[in-house]
Amino acid sequence: MKRSRKKKLDLRRTARWHAASSLGVFFAYLGLSFLYSPDFLLSDVRSRYRALAEGMVTVTGRVLGPPAVPIVSGVASCRNGVLSVSLSWAEDEASESFDIVRDGLPLVSGLSDPTYSDTTVSVGSSYVYAVVAHGPMGPGVAVSESVAVTLPSECAVDMPVLNLRLTSFDGKNVSDPSRTSKTSHERPTFIGTVNIPNARISILVGGPTIVSAETSANVNGYFVWRPPFGLENGLHTLSLTATDPEDYERSVSFAFSFRVTDDGDTPREDVKYAITSVSLTDNESGGSRLPEPDSESNPDICRPDVSIPPSPIRYSLSTETGEALQGGDMVAVLSIRALDREYEGRTAVVRYVIVDDKGQKQSTFLAEEILVSGGVIRRAVPVSGRLPEGRYTLRTELLLGQHAVVHDVPFSVRLFPFLNLGGGYFISYPDALHHIGTLAFSLMVLLFLWIGLFFREYGLFLGADRFVSARHLAQAGFFGPRKGVDRK
């Protein structure tokens, strides 16, 4: 009797263990599959169903012969400074892979396509190539005849002619840049293009108001700029210089003159800074001069020969991460390279402006910063939660006496996250919405499991015989004597 009872107990224990482990494996599989990919479970079930449904499998086979001897042709070429030897041969069904031997040494192996472009070649050198074809059946190998290729003695890079244009001034097309345009707006918008992606654009406005600034074009070479302050009435000259960010020696300039007039209709902003200037690059040490007027070719253009006073500060602008979250902060880093003694330790107003890719101002933030030569200013600039995801520019306008120093740095705004996983990792709302079905299902399963366990625990408590106190535990032998201790 006792034996059979023990057997039954063992069987029950085994059955329970089996059920628990099966459930564990099932939920682990479910959880992992949802985490790996929401479609994983569905595709797995579908593939299993198909494997069951398609019971009949047809296998076709074909015995191939030895590979054919490749007939190789080699052509040397130079395209925009890149030398290469293009090798090609006929496709062969009986050849599975190809190896190429150059000057008796292996060059590449395991090629599946009957073409190869060798770019590890030098100007004016000669190379001898041979192709070895391998067949899939047994030791089938076929070696081609050797082909000698000589590379050209010159290979120059064809750089495109740089082209910088001002396409629009104050909302009007610029058809003839040699003519002086007029505007009644004190802060006209300049739009242009250059055939250098992400070019750095140095801007210099000369005349009654002098503004010098720097911005960058987008990948298409498009740029928009607007003076940070209102320009005074009078004739101004705009000088643009676009520089290739990958090659600082490649640059192109453009000049344009315009007149700001007061028509009385447009209210003028307070012009607090009559003269504004900027240090354009780190190498610029003193004042810069505007380009000389081309009065001979165009008598209308009368470009003032104005000497810009040296900038009292030189600094660079960067961002800590290059991106910010909607509703978060963008940390701007201003590294002061040089500062006039006059301003050492003094505070200055810095205007932080967020500009979208169309040049529209999105938000402005003012802060007073303490200036120290060689110091670094870190400022968290708030990014509006309503700002759409995309690329923006952070502009700093540092006002020192009569000088305004303007710098731009691009950054991107990321969508506000839904879940904060820690360590700077997030799950965004679109990601969460994309997997909303999976998330909802997983949460439902977990919630039901939790409620089930809770009620199970309560049911077990209802079936308990008594309440347990500390004394019960002692009586049950939970507090036994310690070995080697003899207490009376």
Place this chain on the structure above:
Amino acid sequence: MNHESILLILRSVLIVSLSLSIVYTSGIVWRVERRLDASYKLFLVAIIFLFGAEVIDLYAVSGDRFPFDIAAVGFRAIFGLLFLMGMLLMRGIVRNLDGERKRRR
């Protein structure tokens, strides 16, 4: 496996463990009485506060996050205090049953 997945799995393990701890600690609270009951109640409330702190940390908040950070750290502090109190109560029970206190008197 990317970093997001690793963090998500670890966070999920923590939250699931804490939610299961709530269930099983409740089971013990229902079954025990007197000082043992009190100590387990303290443990239970401590776990609930830690669970709350984890949930608050997980949810991303727009704008000023300071109140949420304060709440999360506060919940963790309460967890620490309650856990300590429960542990001290349990320590008292053990010392009492051992007869350690009577001997000192």
